[in-house]
Amino acid sequence: MRCPLEFDKSAELIVGYGARTLAPEAAAEFELHLHSCEACRKMAAAQKAVWAALDAAERRELPVSPDFDRKLFQRIQAKQNRDWWLWRALVPATACLALATLFLLKQPDSMSMPKVQQPQPAVQIDQVEHALDDMDLLNQLGAAI
Amino acid sequence: MLVRKRWVVSAVVLALLASPVAFARRPPGARSGHPAPAAKTPIDEFERMSPEQQQRALNLLPPGQRQKLQQRLQRFNQLPSEQQQTLRNLYNRLHELPPGRQESVRSAINRFSEQTPDRQQLIRDELRSMAPLPERDREARMATQEFRKSFSRKEQGIIKDMMPVLPSH
Numbered sequence: 001m002r003c004p005l006e007f008d009k010s011a012e013l014i015v016g017y018g019a020r021t022l023a024p025e026a027a028a029e030f031e032l033h034l035h036s037c038e039a040c041r042k043m044a045a046a047q048k049a050v051w052a053a054l055d056a057a058e059r060r061e062l063p064v065s066p067d068f069d070r071k072l073f074q075r076i077q078a079k080q081n082r083d084w085w086l087w088r089a090l091v092p093a094t095a096c097l098a099l100a101t102l103f104l105l106k107q108p109d110s111m112s113m114p115k116v117q118q119p120q121p122a123v124q125i126d127q128v129e130h131a132l133d134d135m136d137l138l139n140q141l142g143a144a145i
Numbered sequence: 146m147l148v149r150k151r152w153v154v155s156a157v158v159l160a161l162l163a164s165p166v167a168f169a170r171r172p173p174g175a176r177s178g179h180p181a182p183a184a185k186t187p188i189d190e191f192e193r194m195s196p197e198q199q200q201r202a203l204n205l206l207p208p209g210q211r212q213k214l215q216q217r218l219q220r221f222n223q224l225p226s227e228q229q230q231t232l233r234n235l236y237n238r239l240h241e242l243p244p245g246r247q248e249s250v251r252s253a254i255n256r257f258s259e260q261t262p263d264r265q266q267l268i269r270d271e272l273r274s275m276a277p278l279p280e281r282d283r284e285a286r287m288a289t290q291e292f293r294k295s296f297s298r299k300e301q302g303i304i305k306d307m308m309p310v311l312p313s314h
Contacts, residue, residue: 123190125202125214131187131236132217137251138235138310139228140258141269 001033005040014040018047186236188221238310246309253306256299264300271296271304276311283308 004010016022017030034041065071191199203211221229239247257268271292275283286292287305296304 123187123194123202125191125205127187128191128202128218129214132214132221134236134239134251135186135188135221135232136217137254138232138239140254141235141272141307 001029003033003037003040004030005037005043014043014047017044018051186233188218189233191218192222234312235310238312242309249306250310253303257303257307260300260303267295268300268304272307272311275304275308280308280313283311 004013013022013026013030017027020027022030030040030044034044185193191202194202203214206214221232224232239250242250257265260268275286278286287301293301
């Protein structure tokens with residue numbers, strides 16, 4: 001077998017061997033080559049070490065808080081409640097605002113309605129007062145004129 | 146162009162005629178030289194108003210002033226009708242005058258009221274005798290020695306200032 005390190009697809013071959021994804025014939029042929037090639041042996045060993053470490057990590061259980069689920073559901077519930085209250089307050093407030101706007105828009109119409117004009121007196125009351133002042137003054141002349 | 150000018154002139158004339166300033170403080174009938182006999186004063190116009198209108202107009206005044214005005218109206222209405230008519234005529238003649246001359250007449254009446262009763266009576270008699278005379282004869286009368294001897298300069302001034310409210314002939 002020609003040494004995989006001498007051609008471009010060497011990485012695929014060595015990684016595939018480490019991951020045990022090579023076809024059996026290819027794997028057997030590469031193993032034969034490993035007996036005679038120290039460089040490939042080192043590469044394959046390094047690959048095996050990587051895969052062994054990943055397998056070990058997969059098997060090891062990560063510490064999880066016992067009430068993780070409860071806390072998570074609490075947080076979800078709290079968020080839902082918050083949203084619900086927000087909507088509960090927001091919807092009536094929006095409705096009130098819309099009604100107020102509608103009322104204000106309608107208001108000028110009613111204000112601009114022609115008011116019933118009170119009939120104006122034929123004479124202003126201050127004119128009557130001034131006339132009485134003059135009459136009192138003129139009355140001082142008596143029946144002179 | 147000519148038509149437009151006519152429209153502008155008509156509009157100006159109408160605006161002047163409709164202007165409240167044009168006839169401010171003039172009683173009806175005051176536009177011509179002689180007031181019509183049926184000329185009405187503001188008191189007559191008030192009397193012609195409906196009770197509701199009168200009340201509405203009176204309500205514009207403070208209560209004390211309103212009551213005083215009602216009493217004065219009542220006093221005027223209790224005067225003999227002949228005296229009422231004389232006062233109406235005097236009022237209308239007074240309001241035909243320009244404001245400055247109206248004030249002169251008012252001032253003369255005030256000076257008249259400061260005279261003693263017997264002097265007041267002499268002035269009344271003089272005015273009564275002048276009333277039927279044409280204006281030229283009144284002027285002639287005031288220029289006579291008799292007139293000047295009969296009245297002091299102040300009294301002469303009172304009579305002269307009251308002339309405008311005498312009936313014109």
